[in-house]
Amino acid sequence: MTWLVTGAGGMLGADVVARLDDVVAPGRAELDLTDAAAVREALRRHRPETVVNCAAWTAVDDAETREDAALAVNGTAVEALVAGCAEIGAKLVQVSTDYVFDGTATEPYPEDAPAAPVNAYGRTKLAGETAVLGYERGYVVRTAWLYGANGPSFVRTMARLAGERDTVDVVDDQAGQPTWTGDLAGRIIALARADAPAGAYHGTNAGRTTWYGLAREVFALLGHDPARVRATTSERFVRPAPRPAFSVLGHGRWAAAGLPPMRDWRDALRAAWPSLTAAWPEGRPGRPEGQPGSPSLA
Numbered sequence: 001m002t003w004l005v006t007g008a009g010g011m012l013g014a015d016v017v018a019r020l021d022d023v024v025a026p027g028r029a030e031l032d033l034t035d036a037a038a039v040r041e042a043l044r045r046h047r048p049e050t051v052v053n054c055a056a057w058t059a060v061d062d063a064e065t066r067e068d069a070a071l072a073v074n075g076t077a078v079e080a081l082v083a084g085c086a087e088i089g090a091k092l093v094q095v096s097t098d099y100v101f102d103g104t105a106t107e108p109y110p111e112d113a114p115a116a117p118v119n120a121y122g123r124t125k126l127a128g129e130t131a132v133l134g135y136e137r138g139y140v141v142r143t144a145w146l147y148g149a150n151g152p153s154f155v156r157t158m159a160r161l162a163g164e165r166d167t168v169d170v171v172d173d174q175a176g177q178p179t180w181t182g183d184l185a186g187r188i189i190a191l192a193r194a195d196a197p198a199g200a201y202h203g204t205n206a207g208r209t210t211w212y213g214l215a216r217e218v219f220a221l222l223g224h225d226p227a228r229v230r231a232t233t234s235e236r237f238v239r240p241a242p243r244p245a246f247s248v249l250g251h252g253r254w255a256a257a258g259l260p261p262m263r264d265w266r267d268a269l270r271a272a273w274p275s276l277t278a279a280w281p282e283g284r285p286g287r288p289e290g291q292p293g294s295p296s297l298a
Contacts, residue, residue, distance in 0.1 A: 004048035007055030011148035015185035036080035043084035067120040075127030098144035103244020119241040148181030149279035172212035172231035176247035177204035196257030202249035205265035
């Protein structure tokens with residue numbers, strides 16, 4: 001199977017490309033996704049069997065005042081990818097987000113839950129979803145709370161702050177599923193290879209926690225006292241774009257693909273930890289004095 005992966009410079013795109021052999025990964029300078037003609041020409045030239053679109057406008061707060069620009073990347077460009085894939089008969093996997101939901105649920109959102117985004121970013125990602133779900137070979141993989149070795153993330157920020165501050169205040173009223181890009185990359189590839197039914201799938205690690213719970217886990221892995229993380233509320237950190245309070249996604253559709261759901265988020269974080277800390281430019285941040293470079297993962 002031949003692949004074309006967009007957004008290969010990002011956390012998820014880099015992990016997808018690293019797990020493939022026969023892959024083309026054009027960067028922004030080589031392929032402007034907002035140029036529909038260029039997109040279709042690239043697909044005709046490379047003729048991939050599967051396209052994985054990891055490129056996106058991800059500046060959530062900036063999208064509130066620049067929604068048209070975000071829509072050009074998250075919506076209109078995806079429409080061009082759909083058209084190009086339809087022309088050559090390729091599968092298209094579109095990475096989407098929990099932000100298409102309103103965050104008012106109390107149980108995990110199933111894949112067919114009604115979309116109701118509460119911010120501009122969510123609206124633009126929903127536009128991309130709509131285009132892909134209208135394509136007979138289109139897959140939408142919604143994810144959330146991503147971290148990985150190849151870019152900034154909440155996990156990396158907490159590790160840095162562990163070495164800089166005595167205490168860290170973290171919100172405890174937003175629930176979600178921390179998701180390792182390494183696990184998600186593998187699942188996206190498996191989904192495309194399985195020739196599964198087209199449609200929406202939820203690509204998050206299992207279980208649930210809050211940002212506060214995740215921060216405490218990071219401190220523990222670093223060998224620090226998790227009590228240095230203090231719980232607070234979203235009212236303390238008001239952002240231009242509202243965030244869903246509940247971003248827990250259900251994984252019911254994986255059975256249709258013959259694939260199990262992704263593992264628990266704690267297990268994934270422990271498995272990811274050595275690669276995360278080795279990749280960070282600052283080395284292994286926040287390590288207590290006299291501690292070895294890697295925490296025990298037993």
